[in-house]
Amino acid sequence: MSTRTLRIAMNGVTGRMGYRQHLVRSILPIREAGGVELADGTKVQVEPILVGRREEKLRELAQLHGVEHWTTDTDGVITDPDVDIYFDAQVTSRRPAALTAAMRAGKHVFTEKPTAETLAEAVELARLGQEAGVTVGVVHDKLYLPGLVKLRRLVDEGFFGRILSLRGEFGYWVFEGETQPAQRPSWNYRKEDGGGITVDMFCHWNYVLEGILGTVNSVTAKAVTHIPTRWDEQGQEYPATADDAAYGIFDVTTPDGDPVVAQINSSWAVRVFRDELVEFQVDGTHGSAVAGLRRCVAQQRAHTPKPVWNPDLPATEPFRDQWLEVPANAELDNGFKLQWEEFLRDAVAGRPHRYDLLSAARGVQLAELGLQSSAEGRTVPIPEVTL
Template sequence: MTTRTLRIAMNGITGRMGYRQHLLRSILPIRDAGGLDLPDGTRLAVEPVLVGRNEERIRRIAEQHDVKEWSTDLDAVLADPSIDVYFDSQVTSQRVAALTKAIDAGKHIYTEKPTAERLDEAIDLAKRGAASGLTIGVVHDKLYLPGLVKLRRLVDEGFFGRILSLRGEFGYWVFEGEIQSAQRPSWNYRAEDGGGITTDMFCHWNYVLEGIVGRVRTVSAQTATHIPTRWDERGEAYPATADDAAYGTFQLTTPDGDDVVAQINSSWAVRVHRDELVEFQVDGTHGSAVAGLFGCVAQQRAHTPRPVWNPDLPTTERFREQWLDVPDNAEVTNGFRVQWEEFLRDVAAGRPHRYDLLSAARGVQLAELGLASSAQGRRLDVPEIVL
């Protein structure tokens, strides 16, 4: 069997997502499995090359996971003709410059999001990528997770009939850091460092809404900084200048031209009373479904109960028991790895990846408009981006 090897420069893998999801649970398992089988009978192997600014941490990770090559010199790595793919999981403020260099160096691109801090930068990056002829992919991990895969399958099968609405709840309590350590880095709560839940999550909600229901046409948002003071990694108090909650209402248009109302609450100052940290409920004329990242339950029109509001009597119906589990009907694999495999096959075939820098720009656009909507106190249209 003929084997082709793709050398992947992975920048930013000392961070939580870059290390856990992209290196540890995606590229290393693909490497250790011997690669991927391609339709033409060849084998596509991968060889990671680690890149980062902290020499000690990069060296330690490389030694721990038997990665032969690592570097703190991004320019030298991008100048290496043997490098095929550049992956970026750095902080957002570093991403535009690095992606621009990688595209100019002729490397295929796979990147986390947001791709930029500002919409104009994201659009310029998308134009550069579109003109390059390279295979460029943006991580849309949630669409590859079992719960949303099932939800999308229900949409494709016509289970919902005409979709009416989508409701989303995301978040958990992130400790302030004074007594118990915070679960997220302190820069997330400083606007001057690119923090804020709107910037972080609206780019996700844009591709989730597009991937499940349809394009976002309007946005109305209210943001808040519920916790004004937090403590950083050194135990020092600092003012939280970025929003830690965002409450959004969106008008969508389905591919069939139907209007759908979506509401998504995002908060790092909420305690969880649901089955998963994020859940989406889709209601339609013929049925409804509730999906998390892993589970999905549904209720058909014929099985919908007939509740009666009576404040004088306690409710005896067990509403959760009236829903049925949607089966996997397929092997469940880590969503990050599944998209990596799809992207790598696209690189091998020389074709575009379905989630590109334009889709990422729409996410940046929605975040900008969400912040503007909150500041202006009004609903805003979401214009189509044309490259």
């Protein structure tokens, strides 16, 4: 059995997402398993190159994980002819220039999102990726999570009948940083640095809605800054100029042409009273389901109870017990790792990845139009994004 090695420049691995999900839980396990196996039995091994701006931290991570190569020279690693893939998990403002350079250098590209701060930039990246003839992929991790995999299977099997609505709840309390350190970086709360929950999360909600339901046609949103003052990593007080909560209603059309109303609340100023940090409930004429990161429970029409509203008596029905667990029926690995493996197979084959830069551009568009909707207080239609 033959083996080939792909050298992957991983930019942004000193950040939380780049390190935990992409290096530790994806690329390193793939390397330890001997690579990704292709359909013909060939093994594709991976060799990460750690890239970033903090030399000391890169050296520390390389030593900790047995990674031979690391560098602070982004331009040099992008133009290195021995590098096959460029991965980007930097802050959004630095991403377009790096992705552009990598694609022009003939590298396959896999990237976090948002891919750019504006729709125009995101579309230009998608156009360049098409012209460059390389395989490009954008992280759509939530569609690979066990809970949403099960939810999508229910859709494919026709479990819901005609889908009526989707309700999503995402978020948790992010400490202000005054008495307890914040669990998110301070730039997330500064608009001038690319922060804001609408920009951060609406790109996720776009691909989730597309992947579960269908085409997103319009958005009605309200973006707010609930916590106006926060404290940064040095303990310095600063004004929060970006939104920390966004409440969105989305008009969606299924592939069968059925209209669906989707509502998703996103907040870094909410305390959690649900089973997981994100949950989606889909209701249809024949059944309903609630999916989180890992679990999915469902209730068929025939098993739906008949509650009666009576505010004078305490509720005695065990509502949660009336739902059945949806089994995985397969071993579901880490979502980031699964998409990495799919992307690596596509890159080796030289074929397009199903989640490309145009899908990322639609996410940027939804964030832009969500902020526009909030500012203007109206529903904003979503035009088709084309190259």
